[in-house]
Amino acid sequence: MKTIFILMDSLNRHYLSCYGDSRIHTPNLDRLARRGVVFDNHYAGSLPCMPARRELMTGRLNFLEAPWGPIEPWDDCLPVLLRQQKKTYCHMITDHYHYFHSGGEAYHTLFDSWELERGQEGDLWHPLVKTPEIPEFRGKNRRAYWVNREFMDSERDEDYPTPRCFMRAMDFLEHNAREDNWHLHLELFDPHEPFVCPKKYRDMYGDDWNGYHFDWPSYSAVTEGDEAVAHIRKCYAGVLTMADVWLGKFLDKMDELDLWKDTTVILTTDHGHLLGEHGYWAKNYQLPYEELVHIPLIVCTPETAFSHRRVSSLTAAMDLMPTLMALHGAQPPKQVHGVSILPLLEGEQQLHDAILFGYFGKDVNLFDGRYSYCRQPEEGATVYHHTLMPRGFDDFLSRESLAHAEYGCFLKHCHGIPHLRIPRASVRHADATDCNPIYDILQDPGQEHPIQDPALEKQLEGKMRELLTRYDAPDCHWTRLGL
Numbered sequence: 408m409k410t411i412f413i414l415m416d417s418l419n420r421h422y423l424s425c426y427g428d429s430r431i432h433t434p435n436l437d438r439l440a441r442r443g444v445v446f447d448n449h450y451a452g453s454l455p456c457m458p459a460r461r462e463l464m465t466g467r468l469n470f471l472e473a474p475w476g477p478i479e480p481w482d483d484c485l486p487v488l489l490r491q492q493k494k495t496y497c498h499m500i501t502d503h504y505h506y507f508h509s510g511g512e513a514y515h516t517l518f519d520s521w522e523l524e525r526g527q528e529g530d531l532w533h534p535l536v537k538t539p540e541i542p543e544f545r546g547k548n549r550r551a552y553w554v555n556r557e558f559m560d561s562e563r564d565e566d567y568p569t570p571r572c573f574m575r576a577m578d579f580l581e582h583n584a585r586e587d588n589w590h591l592h593l594e595l596f597d598p599h600e601p602f603v604c605p606k607k608y609r610d611m612y613g614d615d616w617n618g619y620h621f622d623w624p625s626y627s628a629v630t631e632g633d634e635a636v637a638h639i640r641k642c643y644a645g646v647l648t649m650a651d652v653w654l655g656k657f658l659d660k661m662d663e664l665d666l667w668k669d670t671t672v673i674l675t676t677d678h679g680h681l682l683g684e685h686g687y688w689a690k691n692y693q694l695p696y697e698e699l700v701h702i703p704l705i706v707c708t709p710e711t712a713f714s715h716r717r718v719s720s721l722t723a724a725m726d727l728m729p730t731l732m733a734l735h736g737a738q739p740p741k742q743v744h745g746v747s748i749l750p751l752l753e754g755e756q757q758l759h760d761a762i763l764f765g766y767f768g769k770d771v772n773l774f775d776g777r778y779s780y781c782r783q784p785e786e787g788a789t790v791y792h793h794t795l796m797p798r799g800f801d802d803f804l805s806r807e808s809l810a811h812a813e814y815g816c817f818l819k820h821c822h823g824i825p826h827l828r829i830p831r832a833s834v835r836h837a838d839a840t841d842c843n844p845i846y847d848i849l850q851d852p853g854q855e856h857p858i859q860d861p862a863l864e865k866q867l868e869g870k871m872r873e874l875l876t877r878y879d880a881p882d883c884h885w886t887r888l889g890l
Contacts, residue, residue, distance in 0.1 A: 408734050409670040411591045412727070414463070415650065416456065416503065416599040417690075418676035420703040422647070431644045432611060435655035436705075439674060442667070443707030444716045444752055450774060451678045451700045452724040452764050455690055456505055459677035459724060460514060466728030466743035471880045472818060474767035474831075477512035477796040481821040483740045485728050486517040489590060492737040496586075498522075500575045501594035502568030504530035510800045518592065522575050524568040526555045527596040533558045544620035545631065552601060552623075562605045564649065569597040573653035577660045584664040590731065593657075598647040600624065600680070600689070608645035614638060624688035628837070636683040643682055671734055672707040673727065685854075693837045694781060694844070695772055696854055700764050708734075711752050718751045721776050723762040742820040744878050761870050763878070767792070768831050771888060773871045779846045779854070780867040784833035788887035793818050795826040804829065819879045833887050 422431045425440035426447075453462045453470035461469040461476075464484040478484060489495035499521040505511045507523060508531070515521040525532045529549035539553045559566040565574070576593045583589060601623035616638035621631075624639055661667060679699045681687045690699055704722065725745030732739045733747040746758050761775040768790045773780045784790070797804040797812075812827040844857040845864060872890055884890070 408736070409587065409589050409591075409666070410731055410734050411593060411670060411672045412731065413654075413672065413674040414592070414594045415674070415676045416594075416596050417678065417680040418598060418647070418703060419643075419679045419682070419698065420676075420701055421679070421698055422644070423703060425705070426703060430640075432648050433651040435651045435658055436674075438655070438658060439672070439707065440705050441715070442713055443672070443705045444711050444714060444718055446704035446706070446718045446720075446722055446748075446751075448719055448776065449675070449702055449704035449722045450724070450762055450764055451702050452762070454678050454695065454699070454764070454766050456503070456677055457511055458767065460503075460506075462724055463677075463727055464514065464517065466725050466739055466745040467820075468725060468744055468763060468878055470765050470767045471763075471771075471875075471878065471884065472767075472791075472793045474792060475510050475800050476792075476794060477510065477798055478514055478517070479793075479826070480795055481818070481824050481826075483742070484517050485731055486519070486590070486592075488732065488739070489735055489737055490519065493588065493735050495735050495737075496589040497592065498579060498589065499592040499594070500524075500572050500579065501592070502527050502572050502596045503594050504528065504532075504596070509802050510798050512796060512798060524571040524575065526559065526568045528552060528599065528601060530555065542620045545635075546621055546625045547623045548601075548620075561603070562607075564605060564653070567597075567604065567649070569595045569650050570653045573657045576657055580657075580660050580664055580666065584666055587669070588735070590735070595650055597650045598643055598680075600643075602639060602642035602646050604642070604645045604649045608649045609641055611648060612641040612644045614641035614645070616641075626689040626691055627687075629683050629686050629688055639688075640682050643680075667707070667712060668709055671709070673705070673731070675704045675724075675727065676702050677724075678702060687837075691766065694839075694854075695764060695766070695770070695836075697779070697848065697852065700772070700774075706748070706752065708752060716752075718748075718755065720751050720755060720757055721759045721762060721774070722748050722751070723759065723764075726758070742879075761874060763871070763874050768833050770836055771871065771875075771884065773867060773874065774848070775867070775870060777847060777849050778858075778863070778867060779848050780864070780871065781836075781844045782868070782871055782888050782890075783835050783839055783843055784887040785889060786833065786835055788833040789830050789883055790833050790887055791817070791881055791883050792829040792831055793821075793826055793881065794829070795824065797827060797829070817881065 457475045458469040486497035499518040502524040729739040812829045
């Protein structure tokens, strides 16, 4: 078996025509959907980027035990397990620079080989002592973003990392199409912000913005006007369409090399992104709305080619690691939380009656196929970060926080490896109310009308208790969530 896992970043299910919306021109995502099986109720687990990737590597809910950070010494990870059990060759192609900056250690070295295409977002790449000229702007803009722009032709696709990732992937296919037993992890940072692409793609959506420079909204409530919101959505559409064009070239290469007969392709994302919906930009600080956690998943196996099937069963990001293990005939470790979705390809059945998702130290959220339940922590209640690799987004964790760390074996799945347990204060999402909001997603998909129903909440609370127990949630969650 050959497997290709295509992971895009911040891919909004709610903007895709294969999920019922035709706002964005993505004929090649549609083409992949027609070939494969589309999952209608697939959900993220741990947010944002690196927590999601650790979950995809381990099949475990990362957000219950750690925030953004490296692979840990006790983690049993997909590429290593495939190599150990089946001698599967695993290769990574990515432009997701967070793997190579602080807090992303030990991910790419899991693979037999890897390639990085540089230049996304704040990637500290090109050396330039003089600060480049920066126009009037609003939103987020890092110095590295402007430096990297100095060294590219912004109207040339090939100067962008995502097209170059697809080019490297096509090279991989050319060299390895006739071989068997390999896994390609093809990861694209787009359509993650900043939403920048050649003008020809924005022109497809009639973007005539001529105001201040604005392609990277702040992670905050929307304060800009309707025209600015429309501009950002058109920029997002342009970036996604550029990625779709190059996905099409990759699919053409699959056709040319007749790879569909013995190769499975899985395409998904880590999370969505708010483009003004609910009055917010971006992610991380607000209630994890459907636009953030209800994500696309398309699976194309040789057996299901052009089956035109949709799967309504509830699935989760943690399921993809054991699915890829199963495709290669390997066995996941017993501590994996997810389960293979392959049985769903053979006929409708239920894998989960509910799933959990969230951010470390914030709310714990449950979805049971109808109701979305947000269990808020007590403000300031202690939550523990478990690590033996005390690195975060910026650098080593602060000396002040490490000075309060305990040392011991606190996690049941740590293989007896002592580690740090670092206390942190819980926080609630932005604009949180006193209640634990419940939404009936079937009746209120826009999450505009929270429900307050004590009997229903007791039922959902019971299911959350069950899942926290099943997934070996650290004890601090019981206290901080009032359970």
